Amino acid sequence: MKIYENTGNKDTRSGFGDGLTELGQTNKDVVALCADLTGSLKMNAFANNHPDRFFQVGIAEANMMGMAAGMTIGGKIPFTGTFANFSTGRVYDQIRQSIAYSDKNVKICASHSGLTLGEDGATHQILEDIGLMKMLPGMTVINTCDYNQTKAATLAIAKHHGPVYLRFGRPKVANFTPENGTFEIGKAVQLQEGTDVTIVATGHLVWEALEAAKTLHEKGISAEVINIHTIKPLDEEAIIKSVQKTGCIVTAEEHNYLGGLGESVARTLSLHHPTPQEFVATNDTFGESGTPAQLLEKYGLNAENIALKAEKVIKRK
Numbered sequence: 001m002k003i004y005e006n007t008g009n010k011d012t013r014s015g016f017g018d019g020l021t022e023l024g025q026t027n028k029d030v031v032a033l034c035a036d037l038t039g040s041l042k043m044n045a046f047a048n049n050h051p052d053r054f055f056q057v058g059i060a061e062a063n064m065m066g067m068a069a070g071m072t073i074g075g076k077i078p079f080t081g082t083f084a085n086f087s088t089g090r091v092y093d094q095i096r097q098s099i100a101y102s103d104k105n106v107k108i109c110a111s112h113s114g115l116t117l118g119e120d121g122a123t124h125q126i127l128e129d130i131g132l133m134k135m136l137p138g139m140t141v142i143n144t145c146d147y148n149q150t151k152a153a154t155l156a157i158a159k160h161h162g163p164v165y166l167r168f169g170r171p172k173v174a175n176f177t178p179e180n181g182t183f184e185i186g187k188a189v190q191l192q193e194g195t196d197v198t199i200v201a202t203g204h205l206v207w208e209a210l211e212a213a214k215t216l217h218e219k220g221i222s223a224e225v226i227n228i229h230t231i232k233p234l235d236e237e238a239i240i241k242s243v244q245k246t247g248c249i250v251t252a253e254e255h256n257y258l259g260g261l262g263e264s265v266a267r268t269l270s271l272h273h274p275t276p277q278e279f280v281a282t283n284d285t286f287g288e289s290g291t292p293a294q295l296l297e298k299y300g301l302n303a304e305n306i307a308l309k310a311e312k313v314i315k316r317k
Helices: 012-026 044-049 061-073 084-100 129-134 147-159 205-218 236-246 261-272 292-298 303-314
Strands: 030-034 054-056 077-083 107-111 140-143 164-167 189-192 197-201 223-227 230-232 249-256 277-282
Touching (some): 012 044, 012 107, 012 147, 030 044, 030 061, 061 084, 077 084, 077 147, 084 107, 084 129, 084 164, 129 140, 129 164, 129 230, 129 249, 129 261, 140 147, 147 164, 197 205, 197 236, 197 303, 205 303, 230 261, 236 249, 236 261, 249 261, 249 303, 277 303
Parallel strands (some): 030 054, 030 077, 077 107, 107 164, 140 164, 197 249, 249 277
Antiparallel strands (some): 140 230, 189 223
16 A cells, blocks of 8 residues: 655645645746735735736726736736635626636636635535536646646646636645646546545545545555546546446545536446445535534545545445
């Protein structure tokens, strides 16, 4: 069994900020827009180094999306930054009409996603954003697992033509993917080989899936762990290949089970290889105030529950 080392907890939003800073130095067409959350999105360095390419729009997210769409007409590559709740739910009409429908090259970068922004509570948390964004034709949806991968994804989406939703978080989480690693949009990463059950996870729950695999290994259960960083386009080939070997699957995400990764996987399997599946996700609910650790435990978004679901789905084979 391969052991992954946590090189030190780091927040994924800093991965975005550092990637954006690097893009500012290497790509003169990259511009950044922020809705009064420069510090929270770690966009300070870009703003300080490139004041002519940074636009602080204030608490006017809808205007920010319209401005970003317009900037693409002149060949710019705009990166918008605000919380995931405000990046999607508050401005869905503008994204649909001005960005997705028009196939504008806008990178919608969303921090503080899921439950783990914690104490700000349910009004600021969002657990339906993946579903909202993946339903838009032409929208690429990415949900990264750690600092290194978020930085790599930020660099990669600048080279990708078309609208992108890049989702990351607030808290410091395990940093375990390779430093300066490559990021291939739409290509899943197999982290662990296994024969008894497939675990596909996205975002913060990838590390939890690896921890669950350790627990299962101690019980004699061989778990294959796959990091699905790109939810759309989904790497269907990797998923099907894995379940053909293991015969069952668990999906894990910091999102509502309705509309998220799990549903995308279920559709793929129903069409190509029907397979027993269990879901680790929130159960059609809003969040609440609490520390990230408390919320993940209460809603079952942790290694312990992933392992339990793995044991459950194995019995269904």
